Amino acid sequence: MKASRWKKINPYYLSKRHNMFFELTEEQRLVQDTARRFALEDIAPTLEEEECNHEFRLERVARMGELGFFSCALPEALGGNGMGFLESALMAEQVAQVSASWRLPFNMQNLGPALSVAKFGTPEQQEKYLPGWINGTKIGFFAMTEPDTGSDVASMKTHAIDKGDHFELHGNKMWISNAHIGDAGLLYAYTDRELGNKGISCFIIEPKTLAGCTARPIETKLGLHCSPTGEFVFAGAKIPKSALLGKLNDGFKMCMWQLGNTRIGCAAGALGVAGGALQLAIDYANERKQFGKPIAKHQMIQAQIADMVVEHQAAQLLVYKAAWLKDQGKPNQYETSVAKLAAAEAAVHAANECMKIFGSYGYSTEYPAERFYRDAKSLQVVEGTSNIQRVIIAGMACGHSSNR
DSSP states (O other), X not given: OOHHHHHHHOHHHHOOTTOOOOOXXXXXXXXXXXXXXXXXXXXXXXXXXXXXXXXXXHHHHHHHHHTTTTOTTSOGGGTOOSOOHHHHHHHHHHHHHHOSGGGHHIIIIIIIIIHHHHHHOOHHHHHHHHHHHHHTSSOOOEEOOBTXXXXXXXGOOOEEEEOSSEEEEEEEEEEEETTTTOSXXXXXXESOGGGGGGGEEEEEEOGGGOTXXXXXXXXXXXXXXXXXXXXXXXXXXXXXXXXXXXXXXXXXXXXXXXXHHHXXXXXXXXXXXXXXXXHHHHHHHHHOEETTEEGGGSHHHHHHHHHHHHHHHHHXXXXXXXXXXXXXXXXXXXXXXXXXXXXXXXXXHHHHHHHHHHGGGXXXXXXXXXXXXXXXXXXXXXXXXXXXXXXXXXXXXXXXSOOO
């Protein structure tokens, strides 16, 4: 096959337009250090107790806001701090190395609601909602998933009926981070079912003050015990026309755009979990002795650690590259899905190997190994399952769809 023909049908392998060689700037290393110190000094000392009690500390979200964790990729005129997706990924990675639960606010405050309202919202909506999300004083969320709707977003049942001066909401949402504690967030619902996915709209809702809206916690989760999860039930809830975000029936496009942003946050969180499990395994392997020497001197353990290192470093480059492409305004959906898939699988494998290296202690809640394992599994599901990422990647690699 001629090279020109190959390049035409499969540009992702031969194109040089996305080559990137870089090292972090001094400012980016400062961002890393700030997030690392926050995780070690603010989260780590009380994390064991908080995990046992499934505790979420509102004041910690506000402290994260004060540090600028939720100001990335936003226009400075709307409260942005001049940093981008790469800096957000660097911070989320450091936090997730200590606690995967506390990576979630990066998405719930910044990469989900704030960026969406900054792009699609009216000046009035931006003025009303952005400051609270950015400074961490108002808890955000976004509601897509339903009991029978996950990867197939267009199969959602929740709908909003136009009543002239307001919309009336019916339906329910499931597995929504911050549902029962959220102050304001995004809700996706059908406004014209006959149009298929072109009939979905996005709304900004305030569930605590919304009559006809019930929010309940979901407490039977395998992991992420310090990240609240819940469900919404809408029974004729009335929301004003001003709650519509963007144009009517443009919700599906907005949803896909938002997922391209929050997926970066998930990938960064997975990277942090993989790195945290790797370091935990290394530390333990150097301390634990069997047959007269540290188990880190045994080749089987070395092989496990070597595989973890390789997968972690590969995922790290992929996540950083995807974030960098977003900051450059270049097509990145392909690279983002690659990064999310690689990082999620690396996290699960690293957590699994970490538990095995710990032996019986890995099965005990006395050590963090089992928490990394429980938390890691969520990363193969949220913001698009690993299977969905494979579908996206294969479709683009085979030339069936284009990168954007």
